[in-house]
Amino acid sequence: MRVAVPTESAGERRVALVPDSVGRLRAAGFAVAVEADAGASAGFPDAEYAAAGADVVPHAELLAGAQAVVRVAAPSAAEVAELAPGTVLVGFLSPLTDAAGIDRLAQRGVIAFAMESIPRITRAQTMDALSSQSTVAGYKAVVAAADRLPRLFPLLMTAAGTVAPAKVLVVGAGVAGLQAIATARRLGAVVSGFDVRPAVREQVESLGAAFLELGIQGAETSGGYAAELTAEEQARQQAALEERIPEFDVVVTTALVPGRPAPKLIPASAVETMRPGSVIVDLAAEAGGNCELTEPGAEVERSGVTIVGFTDFASRMPYHASQLYSRNVTALLLHLAPGGELALDFEDEITGGACVAGPQVTA
Numbered sequence: 001m002r003v004a005v006p007t008e009s010a011g012e013r014r015v016a017l018v019p020d021s022v023g024r025l026r027a028a029g030f031a032v033a034v035e036a037d038a039g040a041s042a043g044f045p046d047a048e049y050a051a052a053g054a055d056v057v058p059h060a061e062l063l064a065g066a067q068a069v070v071r072v073a074a075p076s077a078a079e080v081a082e083l084a085p086g087t088v089l090v091g092f093l094s095p096l097t098d099a100a101g102i103d104r105l106a107q108r109g110v111i112a113f114a115m116e117s118i119p120r121i122t123r124a125q126t127m128d129a130l131s132s133q134s135t136v137a138g139y140k141a142v143v144a145a146a147d148r149l150p151r152l153f154p155l156l157m158t159a160a161g162t163v164a165p166a167k168v169l170v171v172g173a174g175v176a177g178l179q180a181i182a183t184a185r186r187l188g189a190v191v192s193g194f195d196v197r198p199a200v201r202e203q204v205e206s207l208g209a210a211f212l213e214l215g216i217q218g219a220e221t222s223g224g225y226a227a228e229l230t231a232e233e234q235a236r237q238q239a240a241l242e243e244r245i246p247e248f249d250v251v252v253t254t255a256l257v258p259g260r261p262a263p264k265l266i267p268a269s270a271v272e273t274m275r276p277g278s279v280i281v282d283l284a285a286e287a288g289g290n291c292e293l294t295e296p297g298a299e300v301e302r303s304g305v306t307i308v309g310f311t312d313f314a315s316r317m318p319y320h321a322s323q324l325y326s327r328n329v330t331a332l333l334l335h336l337a338p339g340g341e342l343a344l345d346f347e348d349e350i351t352g353g354a355c356v357a358g359p360q361v362t363a
């Protein structure tokens with residue numbers, strides 16, 4: 001099977017396959033074509049792809065003979081129109097929120113696999129790109145907060161006096177939140193974490209953080225995700241958080257409910273109670289944000305508080321984000337095409353679960 005790796009559209013710095021994976025796929029019987037400069041913004045030059053056995057080609061030649069196209073972000077309408085019917089496409093395709101995009105792929109006859117839809121079962125752990133990219137984003141969120149905070153993170157005892165450590169709150173302790181907690185701890189902050197899923201308390205505490213008691217507990221779905229709180233529970237959570245938030249210098253929010261708008265946890269009134277110079281990093285910005293004042297894609301200052309609402313944290317750490325994503329994609333390709341021969345079994349939980357457009361998906 002010939003796999004094509006396009007250069008991502010403007011703004012996305014990651015690349016779907018790194019040279020190391022090209023080598024692995026070649027050894028497993030695949031041929032790989034990489035668009036010139038596809039890895040440049042992530043730190044992987046064309047020469048490394050060529051050395052790993054890829055054909056580095058201009059855009060016009062990329063899709064010739066390719067049975068599969070692997071990407072990071074979903075293709076634009078123009079990019080979909082370039083795909084031959086029957087092509088296998090792999091990428092983050094937002095199946096729960098971009099019905100028009102999925103429909104476009106189906107209309108084109110593309111067999112599309114969404115990285116978000118890979119079931120989170122043990123057998124598919126190596127393909128779990130939501131986790132790998134959330135890990136990078138959680139780290140980067142804390143580094144961004146530390147960079148913007150006018151205070152030091154660690155406790156310092158110097159001849160010029162003692163500096164108290166920064167206080168960091170992480171709301172939503174899934175994959176990104178737990179990495180944010182670990183990173184803030186490594187930088188020396190005093191860290192608290194909160195999540196509505198009761199199972200998370202132990203994980204927060206095992207990282208050396210305190211679990212923030214808000215008296216709110218939600219349900220966990222069978223997939224390990226949080227169920228959405230009722231309006232009354234959300235209002236109680238907002239009020240409880242508002243009371244505690246002035247204690248913190250940094251708040252990192254990561255609370256998400258799959259396929260739903262992000263829960264609004266931090267009202268504007270809570271931001272006003274924070275000390276000037278404090279920082280909120282809202283990792284839920286892509287789904288609208290956990291803070292009422294977040295502007296998705298932007299960094300703003302409100303009441304002296306910096307609110308970072310970037311929607312591309314993993315893309316801002318493109319080398320390692322690409323390396324991890326590439327391993328996830330490679331594991332999926334090896335699953336879909338063992339020995340380099342496409343063999344799609346839609347009865348299989350991973351293949352059937354991840355496929356969002358194709359012959360077996362009924363509208």
Ligand code: NAD
Nearest residue numbers: 120131172173174175176195196197224226254255256263
């Ligand atoms: P996510 O990105 O959907 O959500 C992030 C966090 O926000 C979750 O922990 C969720 O409980 C929390 N949240 C939702 N509403 C909230 C609210 N109102 N207040 C506070 N927190 C709220 O989730 P995720 O990080 O992708 O993963 C969630 C869980 O899925 C993991 O912790 C784990 O249990 C499970 N998981 C399993 C596997 C596996 O291989 N089996 C892999 C990855 C994750």
